[in-house]
Amino acid sequence: MTFAWFANFAALLVMPIVLMGVIGRVKSLWSGRKGPPILQLAFDLQRLARKRPTYSTTTTLLFRVAPHLFLVTALCSGAIAPLLGSRPIASFPFDFVWFAYVWAFGRVAVMLAALDVGSSFEGMGAAREAVFSSILEPALFLVMGALSFLGGHRTLHEISTLHLQAGAPPAVWVLAVASLLIVLQVETSRMPVDDPSTHLELTMVHEVMVLDHSGPDLAAIQFGSATKFFVGSSIIATLLNPWAGSPGWLSGAVNLILCVVIAALLGTVESLVARLKLRAVPQYIAVALACGGVALLATIWRTGASR
């Protein structure tokens, strides 16, 4: 048992960096460049960790503490996610509620830090982040509720190891994956919602919130968002992984590969699609809501018939 526990912990530390590298590499391949090495994020984190942070005069202690709180919440959410398709580090009934609210805690911490700086850019980012996440939460709960009602399980990892042969109508499963993909894109502010590589503050959402962070704080935030990306994609990977739930290394390996495939998929989406207008993002999130809702209704069609 402890081997699985260590494997999970190792994946939690390594995979975020790898995934970020894969996205960077895919985006550069699409634009014809060789692109930075896969472990580029590790080198950045090393560089930032050595730097001495500079803080604005208007900030309080909260500003210094918030990035690290964000990192801790990202790691804690990883503890209960099925990183390798099978048993996570820890799990208890209705832990996806805890998962959602821990992510919310991280988000609140970063938003408060943004407001603490007292400049209009950070305030703008915090406001946008707050609005998008508030419309997004119901989608996550709709999907999780539908899957838990379908499988009858209560914990996050059992929910996502829903296999086709369990008689689940394919519609619920497809809609759940689509909705979770959108949730992933909004939470980790990937392309259709937010362009991480832009340098015009007015258009950013997540990046502008962390504008004033420097040194180890910036490292913490970057690693934190990378971890959130890996945790989110691991849930989707477990849904896609046919061997999910079975003990042994096979399900873990397939899961990691699927995460890399998801990262590559998102990288291609980022290179092909331009950023949505800010007013259009709520409609995009509404798509996720709709998928979640239909998934929930679809469960009745099946259970209504059999139970």
Add this chain to the structure above:
Amino acid sequence: MTVVFLLSVPVLLLGAALTLALRSNLARAMAALASQATATTLVLVSLLPTLRGDAALEVVWPWPSPIHSIAFRVDALGAFFLAWSLPMTFLGTLYAVGYLRPYFHRGRNGGSHFALLNLVCLSFVLIYSVQNSLVFLLGWEIAAVAAWLLVIWDYGNQKIRFAGFNYLVSTHIGLFVLVAAFMLLHSETHSMDFASFGQFLSRPSPLRGTIFLLLGVSFALKSAFFPFHTWLPRAHSAAPAHVSALMSGVIHKAGLFAFLRFTLLMGKPEEWMGWSVLSFGLLSAFFGILYTTTQRDLKRLLGYSSTENVGIAAIGFGVGYLGWAWGVPSLAICGFAGGLLHLLNHAFFKCLLFYAAGSVYRATHIIDIERLGGLAKRMPLSATLFLIGALAIAALPPLNGFVSEFLVYSALLSGSAPTGQANILLIAFAAVLAFVGAVSALSMTRAFGLTFLGSPRDAKVDVSEEAPASMWAPMVLHALGAVALGLVPQLALGAISPTLKLFSLGHDLSGVQAAVAPLALANPLLAGALASSAGLAWYLGRRAKRSATWGCGYTATSPRMQYTGSSFSEQFVRLFEAFLPSVRRERLPDEAFPRHASHLGTHHFDAVERRMFEMLGQAEDLIAHASERIPEQSRFAFAAGLLALVIIGALVLGGAGP
């Protein structure tokens, strides 16, 4: 043991009399505090066995007609409510001593204020223990009148008087609805006691539904559920901080207590009752939190969030009702546990938030978010305590708000409803509750961020000293309560388990304990991790460089360029335009060199309240018009008399009349 309990009534009355009689304000405060402390200890000592779950405290007092006899019966439910209401009122009075000191320096006589606080305590003892409906109404009205007189503390300002009067009228209407329900029951059972009401209500009869609705409406009005909440925000922004804290944290919980008391009396409810309570709660939560995003006044914002939290508690009770109706004990226990725990948690963090808002008002004499900012540096203690309260009310994990919402979620998502459609509906409700949770995070970040963080937005605002000891002591106690209930959920569950046994139809509480056990591990771990990383960050950042905020190259950044309350929630409000109407007053400059000053202002009003005032205004014009037509000269009176005579003649003529 019952004599000890009933001794608290004369003690409180004596305290009230003393506060009116003594000369100096300090002596009056001490008298009030002493009497409340003794009364609280008396009550808690006498209720210890009941709190631990043994038999209820019973005594019957003979009383002259028309009340005939007053039966006191404090069961676990009453004991639970008394156990935290009385100490919190004591803390409120302690806070009042510090908060009202500037008024006392100006020679204001605080005697009546402290006497009224004692009366509020007395009304709790009456409401939570009495079984006779007449005396219950007496206690109910004493709480309403005392709260009204407390709200209009600085009555010089007309707005405050109007807010107080608005509150009094709403509670008075609530009283009439309650009287209607009681009198219907009295006409059926010919007695005034709750016990006989219970026997009648537990038997299925057509009247049961109407009485449930009447009781529901009146308790909804007392606890400010959605359509009836209009008095709450006005009263809270007008009242002194400790009065609004007591009102929204403790006094309006009496409505929910009475709701639970009649739930117990009613026995097995019908399914439609469960669905109505659930949807009523959801409506309150949804609209309550939507309105918090647009408020400029910090105390109005907290008022609306009281409506939201009461809604969440009602969702828990609604699920509990459904569990009873469907005969699924685990669902019932989980639902009622979530609701009861949320009441307790809300009392803790809501009072904390109001006390912090009070210390902000006391220091800056402004409560408008748009003009505050950067207070954390001048008032670090109030800022941290407000932050703890804000995190708790947004139900973020390590603190107590999350524990009770987690129980409500586990009830909603347990999927133990008999039919598929019911489960789907419950999961949809859980999704809406998630939306409410996220928006409360948004509005609390907005409230805390704009008031305490960043730099001061209005230069003219001078921040005087931090709150004195008598103010931050209650705040620290409430914060400790919130953190303790969060980190050690079994403590919270232990507090409500005797009450829960009443609702558990005899089944043991293992299901709820199992649901809460993992939190007992997860929360402390998360809190430990957060604390250690915070310590690490503090250590790392000690010798950091200091410079100006990144202004994207623009050097002359001014505090006015910061994000304000309305800009922070502007995108959200545009998204929910339908629910949050706003009025826009503008006079834009019309020529190149405008001669007169132009202005632009948007104001978000409470749609329900505005519609209500419109209707009242029309009604009043109608009546005023009608009253002009009633002439005063005697001629018309005699004409009416003649008409009456003719009618009587006709009656006799027709031989009508038995």
Add this chain to the structure above:
Amino acid sequence: MGLLGVMVVPLFVATWRGSLFGLSCQGLLIAWAAYRLNPDVHVIGTWLNLADLVLVRGIGAPLLLYRLMRSRNHTARHDIIPPNLLSWTVALGLVLAAFNLSSVLVPIDGDQRALTSVAAAAVLLAFLVLASQSTPFGQVVGALRLENGIALFELGGEHDHQSLVTQVGQLVIVVATIGLYLWLLEGFSERGNFPPEPTQDEPTL
């Protein structure tokens, strides 16, 4: 039928002297009717009743009112009820209703029914007068007509059960009422609207 005539006729009179004359006729006629109904003179009660009817209502009140009005040199024109067709039809309707009512109250025909109907008509007409008067004098006339109507009503039915005390009391009351009316009427200022009320500067109790 004579009685009915006396009740109805003064309605159409236009001068206040005429109305006072009508009042005294009423008083005397009721006294005559009372004497006719129970002529035994030995009982003091009947004496009291007759004295009240003749002295107070027949002569006393009209005379005093006449003296008061003359001292005020009031314009002659004073209508008991507004001289338009509507009020006359209403008056007629009321008389018919009174007759109808008394037919129900006193099933057997005869003197009693006639008396009751006239009394009922008198009361209803008095109310009509009151309902159409706005000047104090007019209202006093209306009130006195009502008193006469009630006195007529009490004549009906064979009764002599009243104890002496109450009869004396009633007499005292009638006299006192009329006296008070006169005392108040004297106090009123002349025609025209009243002087603007001084704002309560007079210290009142």
Add this chain to the structure above:
Amino acid sequence: MSPSDLILVPLLASLAVLLGAGRERAAVVLVGASFITTTLAIVEVSGVPPQTAVFAGLVRVDATSRLFLVVVNPIFFGISTYIWHRVRTTPALREGISRLVWLALVFLASTNALLVANHLLALWVLLELTALTVTPLIVRPRSEASRRAAFRYLLFSTVGLGLVALGFACLGRGMEGAGLTPTFMVDRLLELRPLPINAWGKLGLALVLLGLGTKLGLAPMYSWLPETYDEAPPAVAALLGAVQFNAALVVLFRVVQIYRVSSPGLVTGQLLAMGLVSMVVSTVSIIATRNIKRLIAYASINHAGVIAIGLGVGGSATYGLLLYVLSNAFIKAILFLTAGKIMAHYKTNDTRVISGLIKELPYSGVFLMVGTIALLGFPPFGSFLGELLILSALVGSGRMLTFAAFCTLITMTFVATGRTVFPMIWGPSKEKHDWPRQTLPSALPKLTFLVVLVVLGIYIPPALNVLLQQVAQSLEGR
């Protein structure tokens, strides 16, 4: 210690004042006489209830008369101390005082006589006497409007009581028609119950109720009440509102005691109709009025309406009704005396001008607040309990529509009164006044009334409780 002393003492005192014995110290005589009568009344009531019949059976002391003796006399004593204090502080009032004193004493004598009278026509005569003795009091020297109000009061009173006399005559004829020897002795009538009812009886009963309704300020002919209460000096208004109202009420109680059993439908129907209409009219007028004394007048019409409804419904409402009547009497006494004090200082009765009472006249401010709260039927006072019992009887007897109308009307009155009175108490004081601080003794009568009100609300002493039960049963016709 027979009840006749209650009548003789005030009569003798008024004769003394009339003959000029105590012309200067008339006010002191007033207070002395009322004090003696009050003690006599209390002694009389607490003593063993002898059913003495004096003056050829014209005097009979039963539960109702004992209850109202204990209510009316203390209130009269309170008002007379108020008058004595006013006369002592403002010498200008001295010249009309002796006339007021002997008239007030005759008023008290006739009221006490009325309470113990046993003959319906005697009741009528005494009620007429009280009305006549009060009329000259309403006239304020050199004030045309008050003279006009007095005239109007007299006019309506004579018309109302004329109707009552007419009604009694018809009832007499009704008994003749039914073959009984017509009698107006209350006790004999009580024994003859249930009286056979025929056309005469119904007509008579309806007329009596209409007449007494006018006297109480109920529906059709009530418009004399606002103007009289407004123009009369506050002490006289208190006399009218608290004492004379109860006297008329006793007559109504006697009639209801006798005739409810024989024709309950008519009694209930007419009283309910008159009650509801007067409540509607008074609520509408309260919303429009801007004058503090008219406001109290309309409020008393409202209370009369509530009493009529309570009496009409019967059943368990009767006990509540009595509680309401008692507390109503004391409330009106407090409010009128306070209004008097306020008007004496502010020189106006416009509610918009008077404000900042709590600061400038603390005692009057507190009394006005407490009086209004009691007026609106808030808990610690008797009116709350009374109203509650009336409401429960309304619901019990299945009259839900009346119950709903009752609640809405009371709430509208509450909103309208509160909206006018509370700014007066807590509003900013318009201009600076420096009036002498109000001393405690001047507020003593009102304070005692207040204490009685609270006692009625919370703990009714057993003795009073028994009395109330007896009166309630008698009203029920048992």
